[in-house]
Amino acid sequence: MTATHLVWFRNDLRTHDNAALSHACSLAQNGDRVLAVFLWTPEQWDQHDYGTPRRFAWVDALKTLEHRLAALGIEFSLLESSDWQHGVDDLMALAKAVNARSLSLHREFGWDEVQRDQYALACAQNAGIDRHVFEDRVTWDPSQILTGQGEMYRVVTPYKKAWLRQLADVSLSTPLPEPKAIGPAIQTRVHYPKVQSLAQVELPLNETAALIQLDRFIDLTVTDYQTQRDFPSVDGTSKLSAALANGAVSLRQCFSAVLQHPKRDHPGLQTWLSELIWREFYHYLLYWRPELAKHQPFYSRWDAFPWRNDKARLDAWQNGQTGVPIVDAGMRQLAHTGWMHNRVRMIVAMYLVKILQVDWRLGERWFARSLLDIDFASNNGGWQWCAATGVDAAPYFRIFNPVTQSQRFDPEGNYIRRWLPELSALDNRQIHSPDAVPGYSKPLIDYQQARAETLALFKAL
Incomplete structure (x- = not known):
């Protein structure tokens, strides 16, 4: 009977730079086949x-x-299975039916993911199936990047220095090519569950589109990244966050694009490189502290903050009806496109937790439900940064003023006008903090008063 080599796809939905897929293809000899599976x-x-x-x-x-x-x-x-427990059981049943000789996959972090994979690998071992696990979510094994005292890094800057030292062996970060065909092209007809589409989609989601966007960004935009990335009305970011989240493109491919660029030392490329390392740092934290996936703060002392959890405030924030234009514009962009500019994410998150005093976990959950590019590690790290509860976080006394942020990063109000057409007639000064405008919400709360209350509460801890 023909042997089968299984590749279990998760958040690595690409054929280039896919170690699990490449390995399975290398094993397929003498008429063996490769079967890819997604749960x-x-x-x-x-x-x-x-x-x-x-x-x-x-x-x-x-x-x-x-x-x-x-x-x-x-x-x-x-x-199709209800959950990972049943999904693994279905995967093992398939493995038996197709005479699977090997199972190749990439390691994932997170509490449930680790439990799932331990169960799956144990089942495969009991069934006599060879197991092959590769690194994918990060470029370097987190267990190998440690301080001089042999501990995990808690601050991104020394972590970045240690990360960059690993590049001494460039071959370790070189992306793999797409594997060669193991046979003639075939026709497949997979049934996909029906999923409601968004009103607008502004990001590439699949490998083909992501590779085109990566080339476009590197060729046309990356040298301006340092100066343009914070302006939400400007096309100044990579737009690759969703593709990175589902693995349609890998961090290694992005790192390689920077390292091979003729202007690799340009501030724009170095700034983007730093942002990519931040992304890897959040996965590094999840490796060392998997309990973060249980919605725990990195530093437990901040769990005593008396969050209001005011449903009316949360609803107004979710629906873009806070009366603060830059916040409402961001939340409406999220609702229509499944994406929000990163600078605006920080503004709306800090407004929720440090002005409205709503528990950061409720904001984290809303982003998870609403984002195309949701990646747990990055989402959790970003919310804990804004809430001052996490590793390498913004200190509790750093509180963005949404009006001054809006004036600085959307000076002509172009971003606000796009998402809040009811304010489009206002001039460039009024649009950031309008007086009563028919059809637009009044501010939920006085910023200065709320800021003082929040500082007092944090200081008491």
């Missing part, structure tokens, strides 16, 4: 607060992956 587990994602936008992004990426694999002579199967 569709909606009840599990409900537990993780992954909403419709994230599932829409998965479907888009999976459809492209299916066609790219078919061109390599590789079949693709989507297994």
